Amino acid sequence: MTATLAIIGAGPKAVAVAAKAAALRGMGVPTPEVVAVERTSVAANWLPGGGWTDGNHRLGTGPEKDIGFPYRSSAAPRRNADLDARMMRYSWQSHLVSTGQFAEWVDRGRPAPPHRKWAQYLRWVADQVGMTVLSGEVTEIGVDGDRWALATESEHGGASVSADALMVTGPGQSERSILPGNPRVLSIAQFWHRAAAHERICAERVVVIGGGETAAAILNELFGHRVSTITVISPQVTLFTRGEGYFENALFSDPTGWSGLTPAERRDAIARTDRGVFSARVQDSLLADDRIRHLRGRVAHAVARDEQIRVTLHSDRAGEPLETVHGFDLVIDGSGADALWFTQLFSQDALDMIELSLGGPMTGDRLQESIGYDLAVAQLAPKLFLPNLSGLNQGPGFPNLSCLGLLSDRVLGADLGQRPPSVNRRRSHGRQPIR
Ligand SMILES: Cc1cc2nc3c(=O)[nH]c(=O)nc-3n(C[C@H](O)[C@H](O)[C@H](O)COP(=O)(O)OP(=O)(O)OC[C@H]3O[C@@H](n4cnc5c(N)ncnc54)[C@H](O)[C@@H]3O)c2cc1C
Structure with missing residues (x-):
């Protein structure tokens, strides 16, 4: 029996986890079934229409910080070198080689790609690994026994997705405005x-x-x-100005030692390098x-x-x-990015359950301070992975693109339980399975 990990949003984090899961499966290592629920399309937030870019602006981090970076896998004990080699098949360079762009990119001095090219790369990986993407916007996060129950809406109607674990990605709503409707x-x-x-x-x-x-x-x-x-x-x-020297960058790629810092030192490092x-x-x-x-x-x-x-x-x-x-x-x-955007989606049952594990009302600080090594809220079952809130406890690279390979190891290494996946489509006349 395989556990199911549902991911809200098919951006780089979901693609990284799906790719690592596919590589592990290829090696015969048991791994959860990964299902991304996406309201628009894979990598939507890197394209015009996603609301965060016109697609022409360039990636701030180097594209070599791709979905496998830093290629220091730990998810397959004694076979991690093999796992890294398999992940290299989905690297930025492999994408350029397979699409005939590698030599030009090198000759141009390895430029940071525009966001739309980064989106093409992410879509290429999603295709290569046969990523499962369910189309729909998650409108409610509830619980059903010991599983998450996601309600989704799309042009085809509503559906519910049941999963043993949930990961939330994305920066929130770019439509937010301090004075909606005013043309100025x-x-x-x-x-x-x-x-x-x-x-x-x-x-x-x-x-x-x-x-x-x-x-x-x-x-x-x-x-x-x-x-x-x-x-x-x-x-x-x-x-x-963001510190971009070796020592600052290394904090993002390698969080070893991060948890040994005091909370004040960690907050200071994040303030200097990120927020x-x-x-x-x-x-x-x-x-x-x-x-x-x-x-x-x-x-x-x-x-x-x-x-x-x-x-x-x-x-x-x-x-x-x-x-x-x-x-x-x-x-x-420009203040629309909100790492807590998903908290509006919890049903009362889910909220009660989370607050019980947090030991008080759900606040940003409590959530951040509760994040464990596996990037999930500690003491909470079913698992709730919140990489965007993992910076403080686990390392500043987890909310962004700095160590997607480590992120996927930690998430897939967590104990998720063992239940079969199920997806049901809601219609006005009741619920029907769609697969
Ligand atoms: C303009 C911009 C540039 C950035 N540049 C960099 C950079 O160069 N380097 C770096 O390290 N970080 C960068 N970041 C920060 C961060 O790394 C990115 O935001 C990154 O995309 C986060 O990846 P993700 O997988 O969490 O989410 P995203 O790529 O944001 O994907 C989230 C997905 O969730 C979907 N979605 C949202 N709500 C729902 C819902 N309710 N139901 C279903 N689907 C939903 C969206 O359509 C989207 O496809 C940048 C952020 C922005 C906004």
Whole structure:
């Protein structure tokens, strides 16, 4: 009997786990059946239409940090070298070789690919390993006995997916906006939709809310439009550059020793290298462009007045709370990434069960502090893998693309229980099995 691991979202994390499972299966090593539930398509968030990019912006990390990286498998004791060799078949370089692009990529100096090429790579891996992808948006996460029960919706109707374990991926909703419906306020998705359609943005005073990589990509795009000033609002003291030297990078690729650091040291390392920092490449452009300035604070609310959007900002000066109001012609709300987005989906039963294992109400801090070695919430059965919240306890590379090969080892190495998979499609006249 094989256990089933359902994954919400068919992005790089799901592809990495599916590929490792396929390689293990090829070696005769028992491994769970991996089923990704995807509302759009494999790698959707790396393509225009996914709401996070126009597809033309370049990957921040090197493409060699692919679905098998760092090729130091541990999921097949005494046969890990064989497992690594099998995973190399799904590497970025193997993809380029098989699609006739390898020599050109090397000759051009191994450039970081645009997001759409990264999406092509992920889709190629998904095809190679015969990844199972169920089409549908997960609208509720419930429990059924000792299994997860996912309710999904798609153009073909509703379905329910039952699984022994669940992994949640993805950054949340790019459609979020501080003032929905106002044409002077764009969500991340609306911004990229306009960029992909080559619509030129013309505005005097533009503000981008958010200081992370999402906002950085937006800034990078804005440089090419007709804007007079661009203000970046983030809670940090200033716009920090991500540390990208060997020692910083090694923290992401190799979390050995991470759990030996104190929580304060781990938070400090994440703040310096990951959260709300811009890559050196974006910082170079920022420094060169005198239209950019930074405002420190958190946006409390925004109102439309006199053909402007007035943004109220909360910050502090010398420890005293400070409220200031600033007017802009165009607001781009780049704060949509939310590692806790899925918490809205839990049914009351599921929530009760999780809160019991957390020992209190479900908060971001409690969830992060509960994550165990296998990247799942400790003391919770069925397993709930939350790689996007694993940075603090397990290593800063797990939420992003920095060590997808380690991520898949840890998830597939967990004890999931042994039950057959089942998927049922809901229709108005009852439930019917679809396979
Ligand atoms: C613009 C941008 C650039 C980034 N660049 C880098 C980089 O260069 N290097 C790096 O290490 N990290 C980068 N990151 C951060 C992070 O590594 C990526 O977000 C990465 O894609 C995360 O992979 P994932 O598998 O978790 O999710 P995603 O690739 O985001 O995939 C999530 C999938 O879930 C689907 N989905 C969402 N909700 C539902 C639902 N309810 N039901 C079913 N499906 C759903 C989406 O359609 C999507 O396909 C970047 C992030 C962004 C936004």
